[in-house]
Amino acid sequence: MTTKDSMELWVKEIYQETFNLGFKIDRTLFSGKSRFQQIDVVKTKSHGVMLLNDGSIMLSERDEFIYHEMIAHVPLFVHPSPERVLVIGGGDGGTVREVLKHPKVKRVVMVEIDDMVIQACRIHLPAVSCALDDERLEIRIQDGIKYITEAGEKFDLVIVDSTDPIGPAVPLFDKPFYKGISAALDSDGILITQAGSTFYDGETQHAMLMNQRPFFKNLHLYLYSNLTYPGGLWSFGFASKGLCPIQDFDGRRVESSGIVTSYYNPGVHRSAFSLPNFVAENLASVIDPILV
Amino acid sequence: MTTKDSMELWVKEIYQETFNLGFKIDRTLFSGKSRFQQIDVVKTKSHGVMLLNDGSIMLSERDEFIYHEMIAHVPLFVHPSPERVLVIGGGDGGTVREVLKHPKVKRVVMVEIDDMVIQACRIHLPAVSCALDDERLEIRIQDGIKYITEAGEKFDLVIVDSTDPIGPAVPLFDKPFYKGISAALDSDGILITQAGSTFYDGETQHAMLMNQRPFFKNLHLYLYSNLTYPGGLWSFGFASKGLCPIQDFDGRRVESSGIVTSYYNPGVHRSAFSLPNFVAENLASVIDPILV
Numbered sequence: 374m375t376t377k378d379s380m381e382l383w384v385k386e387i388y389q390e391t392f393n394l395g396f397k398i399d400r401t402l403f404s405g406k407s408r409f410q411q412i413d414v415v416k417t418k419s420h421g422v423m424l425l426n427d428g429s430i431m432l433s434e435r436d437e438f439i440y441h442e443m444i445a446h447v448p449l450f451v452h453p454s455p456e457r458v459l460v461i462g463g464g465d466g467g468t469v470r471e472v473l474k475h476p477k478v479k480r481v482v483m484v485e486i487d488d489m490v491i492q493a494c495r496i497h498l499p500a501v502s503c504a505l506d507d508e509r510l511e512i513r514i515q516d517g518i519k520y521i522t523e524a525g526e527k528f529d530l531v532i533v534d535s536t537d538p539i540g541p542a543v544p545l546f547d548k549p550f551y552k553g554i555s556a557a558l559d560s561d562g563i564l565i566t567q568a569g570s571t572f573y574d575g576e577t578q579h580a581m582l583m584n585q586r587p588f589f590k591n592l593h594l595y596l597y598s599n600l601t602y603p604g605g606l607w608s609f610g611f612a613s614k615g616l617c618p619i620q621d622f623d624g625r626r627v628e629s630s631g632i633v634t635s636y637y638n639p640g641v642h643r644s645a646f647s648l649p650n651f652v653a654e655n656l657a658s659v660i661d662p663i664l665v
Numbered sequence: 666m667t668t669k670d671s672m673e674l675w676v677k678e679i680y681q682e683t684f685n686l687g688f689k690i691d692r693t694l695f696s697g698k699s700r701f702q703q704i705d706v707v708k709t710k711s712h713g714v715m716l717l718n719d720g721s722i723m724l725s726e727r728d729e730f731i732y733h734e735m736i737a738h739v740p741l742f743v744h745p746s747p748e749r750v751l752v753i754g755g756g757d758g759g760t761v762r763e764v765l766k767h768p769k770v771k772r773v774v775m776v777e778i779d780d781m782v783i784q785a786c787r788i789h790l791p792a793v794s795c796a797l798d799d800e801r802l803e804i805r806i807q808d809g810i811k812y813i814t815e816a817g818e819k820f821d822l823v824i825v826d827s828t829d830p831i832g833p834a835v836p837l838f839d840k841p842f843y844k845g846i847s848a849a850l851d852s853d854g855i856l857i858t859q860a861g862s863t864f865y866d867g868e869t870q871h872a873m874l875m876n877q878r879p880f881f882k883n884l885h886l887y888l889y890s891n892l893t894y895p896g897g898l899w900s901f902g903f904a905s906k907g908l909c910p911i912q913d914f915d916g917r918r919v920e921s922s923g924i925v926t927s928y929y930n931p932g933v934h935r936s937a938f939s940l941p942n943f944v945a946e947n948l949a950s951v952i953d954p955i956l957v
Contacts, residue, residue: 383685385687389711390689390710391688391689391709391710391711392686392687392688392689392709392710392711392712393675393685393686393687393688394684394685394686394687395677395684395685395686395687396683396684396685397682397683397684417683417684418682418683418684419681419683419684420684436864439941572728572892598890598896598897598898598941599897600864600895600896600897603892604890604892604897605890605891605892605896605897605898606890606897634942635941635942635943636941636942636943637941637942638939638941638942638945640939640940641939641940641941641942643936643939644935644936644937644939645936647930647932647933647935647936648932648933649731649890649927649928649929649930649933650926650927650928650929650930650933651927651928653930
């Protein structure tokens, strides 16, 4: 929602009808309605360019590096040879930008349902979308569910870079989708899923992980920070057919990779899996303990 | 600032004139002007009772446990025998509530400049202020700077539970204050300081730690999350005369203590000192490396 407050333009997102985050904006760069959603790109005073889908803040230039580094490098530095990566959603391009920093990655398929997101980010968020023309990347404008059901291809890593489970994203949090992903993953496969706020989405997190549980040997949650989502403490799900995000992680691989990051490092990798008591207690019945 | 938006009451805090956090409120429980500041206590729809000083959100009932557990238990589980604790500020009582969970602690002095904060929290935030009548606690209504200059007493731990460096809190971030604290600390002494947002206060953090540097052998920053401060990723400074927050920490002491916490645990303790690259780079010239 964009409102004029005392002749100032602000973009404000209201959560659960009771609290909000707001950002003062210079101007709107793009506003369009696709078949799926309202898409807005605004220039904020403090956080650079910001993307909103249906009025929900997706990312800001100022801190998108945190989300995208953490969704990509954590699994890519756990998997011993991540060559084939599938990204569901992520039309802004930030996730594939980080994935493609890994020279081991030979092929990335990005399945984005809404071409308008890609086009808007290509024009207005070039620092985020800059890897969308990489020759290792195939972009498919398609429903992720349909792709997973029909694709015969195998992957080492699947990343679900989706919104929260509202609107068109709801089936991306359901059992049939996770079953399909499990079938598309090779024996060392990892699934990473956007898992919401540890504070405000505890029930959703639990339900999502319960839906993944039947199809994966190891199930974990890991944390990162976000400036433009409420409450700051956000999370990704880490599901695998056997790999452990701590025991199968060797920080020396990060250091010798030469990959430049602004948030991620070996200490941050390990620390992200240390859950506060209230989070661990909420998920105790569904996630696996980390054996250090 | 409390505003009426479409007949709804919201409390809104605007940061750097360009972004805000807002909370819908049921009603104002207390509003008073002390010699030092405007104090408001409101009942929010989503985050319980909230305390504001001069319009800045200090704490909410919903998440204050994170701040107070992290400011208190990290140093108390590093120091081998924390018997004497000085808290500067912290009139709401949350910090001393956590400090007094430790049976080793024999004496706590809380030096709060503004009695009205204490009185408002006694009435409207009983779950936070509940330990203010503990017989091990001495409350002094006094300027913390003056107390440090004049007190002859020695402490094992000093906690500066202050606002950001604005208004009356400015001298709490300056060299003479830290020099005085160093003199008041015993040989194993630890100083913990509220150190702001890693994102928005990078310069302030650097300046604060530079001011502590001459008086302490070890200097570190550690992280925690906050729902009612912007950006989520907030921090405390850890300064000591020799103790290392990781090498001198034994998680088994936490487990055998029987102390109940909702956020803090041994994994969270260690993880809090893993700094993201952009934070570590900002502070590289002033903090010490953590040797794991």
